[in-house]
Amino acid sequence: MTPAAIVGVGESRVGRLRGMSALRLTLEAARTAIQDAGIVASAIDGVLTRNLDMDVTYMHSQLVAQHLGLKPRFTTDINLGGATAIAMLEQAALLITTGVCQLVLCAYGENRRTSWAVPRHGRIKMGNEDFEECYGLTWGMGPHALAAQHHMHVFGTTSRQLGMIAVAQRRYASQNPNADLRTPLSLEDYERSPLLIAPLRKYDLAYLFDGGAAVVVAGLPWARDHTAYPVSILGLGQAHSGDHLTYCAPMVTTTTTPARQSGDEAFRTAGMGPQDIDIALLYDDTTYGVLVQLEDYGFCPKGEGGAFVEAGHLGPVGALPVNPHGGNLSQAHLDGMSHIVAAVRQLRGVAGRCQVPGASVALVSGFGGVFAASATAILGTIDL
Amino acid sequence: MRERIHVEMWKCHTIGQQLPIPDEESQIFWEGCRRQRLLIQQCDHCQTFRFPPSPLCRVCLGSLATWHEEPGQGQVLTFCVYHSEIAGPAWRVQLPYTVVVVQLWYSGVKVLSHLVCDDPQLVRIGLPVRVGFEAVHAGLTLPKFFPLHGAEGVS
Numbered sequence: 001m002t003p004a005a006i007v008g009v010g011e012s013r014v015g016r017l018r019g020m021s022a023l024r025l026t027l028e029a030a031r032t033a034i035q036d037a038g039i040v041a042s043a044i045d046g047v048l049t050r051n052l053d054m055d056v057t058y059m060h061s062q063l064v065a066q067h068l069g070l071k072p073r074f075t076t077d078i079n080l081g082g083a084t085a086i087a088m089l090e091q092a093a094l095l096i097t098t099g100v101c102q103l104v105l106c107a108y109g110e111n112r113r114t115s116w117a118v119p120r121h122g123r124i125k126m127g128n129e130d131f132e133e134c135y136g137l138t139w140g141m142g143p144h145a146l147a148a149q150h151h152m153h154v155f156g157t158t159s160r161q162l163g164m165i166a167v168a169q170r171r172y173a174s175q176n177p178n179a180d181l182r183t184p185l186s187l188e189d190y191e192r193s194p195l196l197i198a199p200l201r202k203y204d205l206a207y208l209f210d211g212g213a214a215v216v217v218a219g220l221p222w223a224r225d226h227t228a229y230p231v232s233i234l235g236l237g238q239a240h241s242g243d244h245l246t247y248c249a250p251m252v253t254t255t256t257t258p259a260r261q262s263g264d265e266a267f268r269t270a271g272m273g274p275q276d277i278d279i280a281l282l283y284d285d286t287t288y289g290v291l292v293q294l295e296d297y298g299f300c301p302k303g304e305g306g307a308f309v310e311a312g313h314l315g316p317v318g319a320l321p322v323n324p325h326g327g328n329l330s331q332a333h334l335d336g337m338s339h340i341v342a343a344v345r346q347l348r349g350v351a352g353r354c355q356v357p358g359a360s361v362a363l364v365s366g367f368g369g370v371f372a373a374s375a376t377a378i379l380g381t382i383d384l
Numbered sequence: 385m386r387e388r389i390h391v392e393m394w395k396c397h398t399i400g401q402q403l404p405i406p407d408e409e410s411q412i413f414w415e416g417c418r419r420q421r422l423l424i425q426q427c428d429h430c431q432t433f434r435f436p437p438s439p440l441c442r443v444c445l446g447s448l449a450t451w452h453e454e455p456g457q458g459q460v461l462t463f464c465v466y467h468s469e470i471a472g473p474a475w476r477v478q479l480p481y482t483v484v485v486v487q488l489w490y491s492g493v494k495v496l497s498h499l500v501c502d503d504p505q506l507v508r509i510g511l512p513v514r515v516g517f518e519a520v521h522a523g524l525t526l527p528k529f530f531p532l533h534g535a536e537g538v539s
Binding site for chain 1: 401402403404405407410436442461462463464465466467468470471475478481483485487494495496497498509520526
């Protein structure tokens, strides 16, 4: 049990927001989260941000603090790619449980959708420039296609099963007013869509989005006294495969990811197991990412992710509703921050038409650098 | 044109074809490729082969290494096929292209590259392959892979 809780969440608009800087999106989300927490901004004494890919900025966390009028006790940038959001949550919980901070703001914003190809302030070195990009392998999705092919070869997983993940998430997104892709998607649409990076189709891949999201974390006693709907951080885990985005070859030729270790740690610290999870918000660069995590978190045995999906478990009435906000695939690709925001709304019971009835424990995950970094949080409203 | 509208929605879209820039770690490797030799580092302390080139052995942290010529035969561990110019417009002329991870039999290292193969039916996991070299310009050659036997994999 981790005595820290999420007391505020916020999201900016998402989608294609030309002219909106990453900083502006970060601040918009941060302001909403601070208002949601019902606190004055000056009470925040910890600020965690993610350094930017595009508008590469010196001491970005301090810049965000400055714009919010804060003089924090502790501030830093954290970047673990898609594992960033949960890593920020873990850092915030550590700062609070060790007494360093009282209220920590985790704020994120990116405008990769509209600024990726604009060489304005330079672009971060990803690491894969020398040994992967020269073969036209795009980071993120290309390695996922290689890993999916390997999984299909070993376990007989099918494209149609991956498609069911895309369809389930789109169904949720169509109910989410702040989702970018809300047009209904059928399995037939999926199967007719182009194989962009075979074996992955258009709808297997998460788009680039502009957007921001933020959360405020506090100690649980403070949260109980000051907020109506605190969501406790019950368990946390983080694991690294020992690889880097520089070279994906080792990561895409195995069917297991560090989500297994990171999940074990989160379940252990929460004193729970997969059977205790009501909803899962699984980081989804691609549909394959969701499938492999279903196995690695133990929601089904290794190799049976395809059958689990095919049984309809991911939908609203299934055994494990997954990404009820639409996920990276259909809502917005914000390095996992929107997964935390969505989990908190579900657990508070205020997710509107996306609400999964009775959801009280959520597993939220992040994957960074293809499958190099996995971070897991278990959140809940159960009385501790 | 329809394809171009949606490919810009993904990350990693770059204008030109990104080519390696040899540095202090990799220049011997790229020079080897230019002379049509696949050179792989082997740790002098614990004999572990490693790729891509790096300053230290990740097994024993030894810094001394010797470059060995790798015969360049191995098998396909996995592959994917790009049917779209999602990596950028420079790739349009090469479509479709196949990215493979090959495990080399001699050194055991896993190498990411292209599989050059006219017959898409031939491409499969387990396919035996051999290295070949493709000059991009006078100063730079990329190692690529080719089916080891023309008829291998056809059943």
